[in-house]
Amino acid sequence: MTKPKMFEKPSGVRDYLPEMVQKLRYMEQQTLHCMSRWGYAQLITPTMEFYDTVGTASSTSDHKLFKLLNQRGTTMVLRSDLTAPIARVVSSLLVDEPLPIRLSYHANVFRSMEEEAGREAEFYQTGAELIGDSSAEADAEVIALSIACLQSIGVEAFQVAIGHHSFLHALFEHLLPGDVEVQQYLKQCLLQRDVVGYREHIQTLSIEAERIEKLETVLRLRGKRDVIEQARQLVPTEPAAHSALHHLEQLWSVLESYGVDSHLMLDLTMVGDFTYYTGTIFEGYAADLGSPVMSGGRYDNLLQQFGRPAPATGFAIKTTRMLDMIELQAENENVPILVQYDDNHRSEAIAEATRLRNEGACVITRRIVREEQLAEVDQQNLEALHWNGRRLKRVLTFADCIVS
Amino acid sequence: MNDWLKVAMPKGRIYKQASTLFREAGLLVPEDEDQSRKLIIDIPEVKMQFIMAKPVDVPTYVEYGAADIGIVGKDVLLEEKRDVYELLDLGIARCRMSVIGLPDWKPLTNPRVATKYPNVASQYFRERGQQVEVIKLNGSIELAPLIGLADRIVDMVETGKTLQENGLIELEEMFGITSRLIANRVSYRMKNEAIQQLCDRLQVHRNVQVKG
Numbered sequence: 001m002t003k004p005k006m007f008e009k010p011s012g013v014r015d016y017l018p019e020m021v022q023k024l025r026y027m028e029q030q031t032l033h034c035m036s037r038w039g040y041a042q043l044i045t046p047t048m049e050f051y052d053t054v055g056t057a058s059s060t061s062d063h064k065l066f067k068l069l070n071q072r073g074t075t076m077v078l079r080s081d082l083t084a085p086i087a088r089v090v091s092s093l094l095v096d097e098p099l100p101i102r103l104s105y106h107a108n109v110f111r112s113m114e115e116e117a118g119r120e121a122e123f124y125q126t127g128a129e130l131i132g133d134s135s136a137e138a139d140a141e142v143i144a145l146s147i148a149c150l151q152s153i154g155v156e157a158f159q160v161a162i163g164h165h166s167f168l169h170a171l172f173e174h175l176l177p178g179d180v181e182v183q184q185y186l187k188q189c190l191l192q193r194d195v196v197g198y199r200e201h202i203q204t205l206s207i208e209a210e211r212i213e214k215l216e217t218v219l220r221l222r223g224k225r226d227v228i229e230q231a232r233q234l235v236p237t238e239p240a241a242h243s244a245l246h247h248l249e250q251l252w253s254v255l256e257s258y259g260v261d262s263h264l265m266l267d268l269t270m271v272g273d274f275t276y277y278t279g280t281i282f283e284g285y286a287a288d289l290g291s292p293v294m295s296g297g298r299y300d301n302l303l304q305q306f307g308r309p310a311p312a313t314g315f316a317i318k319t320t321r322m323l324d325m326i327e328l329q330a331e332n333e334n335v336p337i338l339v340q341y342d343d344n345h346r347s348e349a350i351a352e353a354t355r356l357r358n359e360g361a362c363v364i365t366r367r368i369v370r371e372e373q374l375a376e377v378d379q380q381n382l383e384a385l386h387w388n389g390r391r392l393k394r395v396l397t398f399a400d401c402i403v404s
Numbered sequence: 405m406n407d408w409l410k411v412a413m414p415k416g417r418i419y420k421q422a423s424t425l426f427r428e429a430g431l432l433v434p435e436d437e438d439q440s441r442k443l444i445i446d447i448p449e450v451k452m453q454f455i456m457a458k459p460v461d462v463p464t465y466v467e468y469g470a471a472d473i474g475i476v477g478k479d480v481l482l483e484e485k486r487d488v489y490e491l492l493d494l495g496i497a498r499c500r501m502s503v504i505g506l507p508d509w510k511p512l513t514n515p516r517v518a519t520k521y522p523n524v525a526s527q528y529f530r531e532r533g534q535q536v537e538v539i540k541l542n543g544s545i546e547l548a549p550l551i552g553l554a555d556r557i558v559d560m561v562e563t564g565k566t567l568q569e570n571g572l573i574e575l576e577e578m579f580g581i582t583s584r585l586i587a588n589r590v591s592y593r594m595k596n597e598a599i600q601q602l603c604d605r606l607q608v609h610r611n612v613q614v615k616g
Contacts, residue, residue: 159593193489196584200493222596265593285590287406290469291487292589 012121023326027319028106030152031126038145040104040128045085051075057305058084059276066110078110086129091306099132099310127316134311136247139280139298140254146294146315147260153326157287160263163270164248165277170240175211191271221268225252231268276302293318335393336362345398368399408451409598412466412474414459418583421496422475429609463488472591473599478581479560483521489592492585492603495610499562503576506549518548519558528578546570
């Protein structure tokens, strides 16, 4: 590679200018407050972890992990998500804490060679984990919470798609008993969103036409609550599939009680991108954003890798992805008051600035020497008061020449 | 216009066939590409906006959500590896991807393959346990074996006429290619109804064709 130019930064990382930071902080505060109102307490874990612990437990594929060596030659990773680090903490520092445990986080995560649109190598996630509860109630709680979080930052038009990891598994086992290779192939097609490949492959299978038709019908298992009944008819005698569907049915009922079902759709063809998912999986989409803003699911086998077997479910919102769609309300914007003074009025001006700041106002001060400098802001058009390109709420002048 | 579908359409060869398919399925879209060179065409009758793109760019527009859906050849999808839904085989622009060489071709110790599809070619030979040097070219691929740049080429074959005229033959047929309907991950959910309807209409029409 050629030597970088001085303005360049590595690809996939970005700078956040004040206006964006303001939005980012706003989103962070709103979502974390929302989570705390639901009893989720915030946790901070280190940026770096051991490759052999969190690195291998995480769902990020190996070549997408940022790896480094410490001074002893041990491989470290920059965290690629917070789910695995939180599993580590819950199994070690919080091992005596009774379950269920509710935790939230806001943190930057790192992934190299991301293949999704945007290809971010570092981005922010705000998320929550509910550990120690395997019920549909728990799944519904995190989904409802994720929706409350999106609403708390003003996202109105969004959809959450819900699927179930074990349903698809049980269904394929029912229709293609023992044929692991074909099952894997079909799952891979669905994971890669290759509906055409899926259809083509089932046509080549030498099984009864009825089964092929059923495999084709699987692609239609998308929609509202009635999808569950359609799915049940597809596999009338498969206990594992039925228990998954029963779980989804309960989940849907709880979410109806939360009053969020208008934002929900079921998609039983959904395959979780993460290898550690075991049950309910879900993904959130906002209008006008090209890729999902939120994803989550149940991961009942992750904690036992850290020595404290426990069911768990959670989600992460891709906070940075929503920067462009969030509009800050005027009251959340920090429009400053300008206090300007000449040498004779410094003390009273600074006293006034201090008083205003203590009241919570944003104040910038400026020493003035000549009348011409006053004129820069004293075009008293109060609607659009600007100084140095910055909008002002008010101007207070402490000077001999002009009294404002 | 929020409920309109933004459709990335491939300019050139595939457009005509795609628009014919749309029209046969009852969607009145312009038959030919707009001669005015307009890149964005509103079609209020079917609530669609066509974005006229270079075929190889169609999956990119769709992946980033600049378009909700798109029409693109399987060759481009395999080469570009974009994260999009591949919803429907439209059965149009049918051709094949092949390994092509001179009639007297014999295996070499250090084979070289020229192609417009370096990813597709690399993967194909790797899967067959062959290590080849892949050279990316942007056009007139048939030249490569004729002037000794490469011993074989990987390219799309429609009628085979160009090959014949240049004294080349298909050594191996790799796979068949048709155009596909693809969708953005988010649009597939947020505009699910409109996309599913379009899909069904095109599919019903295709099935009639296949059976007839």
